[in-house]
Amino acid sequence: MRSFHVDSGAGIAGLAVREHDRPSPGPGEALVAVRAVSLSFRELMILRGNYVLPVRPDVVPVSDGAGEVVAVGPGVRGVAVGDRVTAAVFPYWRDGRLDPDLLPQLGGSLDGLLTEYAVLPAQALVPIPAHLSYAEGATLPCAAVTAWNALTGVRAGDTVLTLGSGGVSLFALQLARLGGARVVATTGRADRVQRLRALGAEQVVDRVAHPDWPARVRELTGGRGVDRVVDVVGDVEASLRCVAYQGEVACVGFLAGVRPKLDTGSLFAAGAAVRPVAVGSRAQFVAMNRAIEANRLRPVIDRVFAFDQAVDAFRYYESGEPFGKVVVTIGS
Template sequence: MRSYHVDSGAGIAGLSIKEHPVPRPGPGQVLVAVRATSLSFRELMILRGDYVLPVKPDVVPISDGAGEVVALGPGVTAARVGDRVTATLFPSWQDGPFGVQHLPQLGGSLDGLLTEYALLDERALVPIPDHLSYEEAATLPCAAVTAWNALTGHGSGPLPGQTVVTQGTGGVSLFALQFAKALGARVIATTGSPAKAERLAELGADDVVDYRVTPDWPSRVRELTSGQGAEHVIDVAGDLGRSLEATSIAGQVASVGFVAGDPPPLDPRAIFRSGATVRGIAVGSRAQFVAMNELIEAHRLRPVIDRVFPFEHAPDAYHHYASGQAFGKIVITV
């Protein structure tokens, strides 16, 4: 079998393919023939060397993937040979709040899924919705679960008629748009591209704000909500001060990341002025993954995929993702 390996900070040029014997699953483990993987922003952070969680040397990268169970270790009861599965990014996080005991993560401190065969803890497995392909299912574990947690992890999802703001066209934002619409919310999306604005509207966004044309996009959000602001803002850029300006009193800002680079400092007075809650998101638990899949199945949702690369061209997939030109997920078939 073949696997890609890389060290934290080695960059895309540091990716290398190595051959190994196909492993045998031990107690509580399953062997999965990986069919597809997908990239998320954390993968670029790992290659840059600035990922916030531990990364072991010579790690098999990528947390997100989907495949078929081909062998079971002793005592496994949660899976059968032939099952189509994905896996949670944090294998031990089954439900409840996140804690340090759940820090081990695929593609970081644990080997990931840019490989032909992966050994996985049976507790991590999540069945694939029947209508999704392996390529589509491979996009779910990081970006989709993060979006789901951002919308629903504070206790309840957006209510019908409430407003959700999404930022840009990355994986988390596109999933948040789809989920919010399925939950009956109104979505205001921001982007800096007229072409992407059209695609966001086609995907269901009720309003799209081009922040290059309207730099003060929080004020535009307030105009579009009759001065009230949005009940939910999914912040992927890291500019929490501006997200708070767009949020309603007692609203929610889900802080997902800082894809725009070094974020500006947050003035505590902005929180008090807004009356909103800022909540950091660490992907999500297996229970949240399962609940998300129920919505995906009920509404027959399909992930937005920008481009699919073959296993042998995985570095090209990384380069395409790093270019920032994609609309949707980048998938690597195995």
Template sequence: MRSYHLSHSGAGLAGLTVRTHDAPVPGPGQALVAVRATSLSHRELLVLEGSYVLPVKPDVVPVSDGAGEVVALGPGVEGPAVGDRVMATLFGVEHLAQRGGSLDGMLTELAVVDADSLVPVPAHLSYEEAATLPCVAVTAWNALTGDAAGVRPGDTVVVQGSGGVSLFALGFAKALGARVIATTGGPGKAVRLRGLGADEVIDYRATPDWAAEVRRLTSGRGADRVVDVAGILHDSVRAVALAGTIACVGFVGRTAEPLDPRALFASGATVRAVAVGSRAQFTAMNEVIAEHGLRPVIDRVFPFEDAPGAYAYYAGGTSFGKVVIQGAGSPAGIG
């Protein structure tokens, strides 16, 4: 079997190599999964450049997100069966153990995974689609539903840009009955966001003060919830309604203005840091995906042999939706 390895966090693409190994054998409580597809998220770029916030072991098999088929079980496994189509949660059963970081990830032909970490693939999804769910989809679901208030029908939700979390948040928010205002950086992406169900789209290049535009579109009230993926809390506070919620998911913008504590206090908003979610949230999300027939947005699929090309393409920042790496020898489009 073949696996990709990253020599160390911060090694960049030059540190990504493929090796051949003997097939692993699952131990007690473990399952052996033939990985049919993996997907990239911003997390993988952070690991590659050495700025990921959690530990990354040397020589790690990278990539947290993957889907595949159970091909063998270790002793004492209850639940998954050989032949099941499954995804692995990003976090393992131990506290803060994460795939593609302190644990080996999914960019491999065969992965040994704790059986308790496996979640069934929704029946209507292909392996390529399912591989997009464990990190950004669960994060988006948590951002919308993981607090006491949650998104309710009639709420207004703001999503930022067209990255994975934002596109999933758009689809989930619409399924939950919310009105969605999306921000983006150009007319082409604005058209695609409307096609995915966004009720309003703000081009922040044409309208730099997008927070004021959110207020205008909500008759001065502001949004009930802002899913902030860019770390622009200063503007998100201006866009959120009194006592609304800001789900702080990331900081891809990296040029954020300082957050004025007086503005935050005046808003009465709750700012909640969101880092993926639990297995229970993953399962609840999958129920909604199945009920509404939701499908992830995939920009491009690369072969296993060109995983470095997938990384380079994703890092270029031009993708709309997820970048997927197909498993070696994997049949396409199973669903």
């Protein structure tokens, strides 16, 4: 079998393929033939050496993948050979809050899924919704679960603001619409306005045409603001200008090299909460998949690469051009 390896900070050029013996699952583990993985911004942070959590040396990268169970170890229940599965990014975080002992993560402190075969804790595996392909299932673990977590508490009739057209933002748009919320989306590209509308955004703000885009969001909501901002940029000050009184800014991340700055006066003036979001638990993953399957939601995939083209996939993702997820397929 083959797998990619990299050291944190080595960059895309540091990705290298090596051959290994195919592993066997131990107690409580399953061997998964990986069929597809998808890229997320955390992967670029790891390659650049600025990821916030520990990364093991010579790690097999990429947290998000999907495949087929081909063997199970002793004591495994609820997972069988032939199951189509994905895996939770934090494989030991089953439910509740994320405590420090639950921080080990795929593609970081644990080997990830840019490999032909992966041994994974059986408790981390999540069935792929029946209507989705392996490529579509591979897009769910990080971006979709993060979006689902960021929308916790959003009710039908609420208004949600999404920023840009990355994986988390597009999933947040789609999932918010499933729950009956209105969505205002922003984009820095005029050619994506109609594409965001087609996914269900009721209003789209072109940030180039409206440099003071928070004021435009306020205008579109009659001065009230939105109930929830899914902030993937880390511009908390701008998000607080958009949010309604007693609304919430779900802070998903921040641009590389840009740390959020927050004036406490702005926070009190907004009367809103700011909540950091770190992906989500397996229980949240399962709940999200039920909603995806019931509504036959399909993830937005921008482009698919073969396993031997993984480095090209990373370079394309880094370009900032994708509208949706970038996927690498593996094997048959």
